[in-house]
Amino acid sequence: MGKPLVIRDLIAEIPVIQGGMGVGVSLSGLAGNVAKCGGVGIISTAQIGYQEQGFAEHPIETNLKAIGTHIRRAKEISGGGIVGVNIMVATRKYGEYVKAAVAAGADLVISGAGLPTELPALAGESRTKIAPIVSSAKSASVICKLWDRKFHRCPDLLVIEGPKAGGHLGFSREELERLDGEAYEEEIKSILALVRQYSEKYQYHIPVVIAGGIYGGDEMRHALGLGADGVQAATRFVTTFECDASEAYKQAYLAAKKEDIQIVKSPVGMPGRAIRNEFIRRAEEGALDSHWKCYQCLEKCSQKDIPYCITDALINAVKGNLDHGLIFCGADAWRAEKMEHVSEIMEEFRKEFAKI
Numbered sequence: 001m002g003k004p005l006v007i008r009d010l011i012a013e014i015p016v017i018q019g020g021m022g023v024g025v026s027l028s029g030l031a032g033n034v035a036k037c038g039g040v041g042i043i044s045t046a047q048i049g050y051q052e053q054g055f056a057e058h059p060i061e062t063n064l065k066a067i068g069t070h071i072r073r074a075k076e077i078s079g080g081g082i083v084g085v086n087i088m089v090a091t092r093k094y095g096e097y098v099k100a101a102v103a104a105g106a107d108l109v110i111s112g113a114g115l116p117t118e119l120p121a122l123a124g125e126s127r128t129k130i131a132p133i134v135s136s137a138k139s140a141s142v143i144c145k146l147w148d149r150k151f152h153r154c155p156d157l158l159v160i161e162g163p164k165a166g167g168h169l170g171f172s173r174e175e176l177e178r179l180d181g182e183a184y185e186e187e188i189k190s191i192l193a194l195v196r197q198y199s200e201k202y203q204y205h206i207p208v209v210i211a212g213g214i215y216g217g218d219e220m221r222h223a224l225g226l227g228a229d230g231v232q233a234a235t236r237f238v239t240t241f242e243c244d245a246s247e248a249y250k251q252a253y254l255a256a257k258k259e260d261i262q263i264v265k266s267p268v269g270m271p272g273r274a275i276r277n278e279f280i281r282r283a284e285e286g287a288l289d290s291h292w293k294c295y296q297c298l299e300k301c302s303q304k305d306i307p308y309c310i311t312d313a314l315i316n317a318v319k320g321n322l323d324h325g326l327i328f329c330g331a332d333a334w335r336a337e338k339m340e341h342v343s344e345i346m347e348e349f350r351k352e353f354a355k356i
């Protein structure tokens, strides 16, 4: 039997974190159920209040309130399991989101899409654990060095997100073409070596989880074999009954073939991975409506320079309005063949883990 994932005083019996998926794909339903099964459930705070009254007029205030609602709901579902949030650094008013999550009792804040340089100060002395997401040894070194120097602390957990992940990716298009599995494993080993230095300095074993292309037990075993303490999986959980996205969104995954999955240029300025559809075709032709209401999602967004609004595109998708939506997914989305319960997937991970 392998070791559980230990993040300070948090112990996940199955070392699986369900990755945060915005907009609205991982809310309390999915996160609560993963936590209930002994993993770590992560709610995405990206436009988390999109279904709530008042969202169109006051998106940020509505989102901040919805953070508390979803954390409470997920905690209830999980019966005391580990529930965290994913807050992208690129979010406008990022600090307010972190403070709202801490105040609502999030067990963990995971932050990527930029380096969370101020996260230790924002979490303060609270019991909420903090974890940066990195994609390279360079960014791991920058964030560890900075937190060490400025806050005299190390991450409670580190997430390494590789090139097979879904949503926005921390790689250039060229890197995505160049990086094969083997080349990225060298990067993972360098990050693990770096983190071990900080573990020694802080006399605390900083757990590291690997994300991107973890679809089941085989990939988990491989990741743990590389020296990781756990895995973060997202795509696999989309085609579950408990996932918070619409039925149509899940069906798009079930219907997708390998060749339908492509890299797109997102208005956020990073490449993203998504299922090719009518929306992407129209975006490529420059045929999308260029007038929209701003939902104040990103710190840096120049409305006149982007082809479409990322919030609109992701909300349309999650609601099932697919022809007008961007369906984010990981490289393995084509592998989904049937709807599953979260408990079945967690059982698959648990069985593999029991053999280690």
Ligand SMILES: Cc1cc2nc3c(=O)[nH]c(=O)nc-3n(C[C@H](O)[C@H](O)[C@H](O)COP(=O)(O)O)c2cc1C
Pocket: 018, 019, 020, 021, 022, 023, 025, 044, 046, 086, 088, 111, 112, 113, 133, 161, 164, 165, 166, 167, 168, 211, 212, 213, 214, 215, 232, 233, 234, 235, 236, 327, 328, 329, 330, 331, 332
């Ligand atoms: C639909 C979807 C939405 C995502 N949204 C976010 C997000 O809002 N913030 C984030 O940091 N990562 C996001 N991700 C990345 C996941 O959290 C996760 O790290 C990654 O997808 C893991 O790879 P996998 O999907 O192959 O398991 C998203 C992934 C997917 C599939």
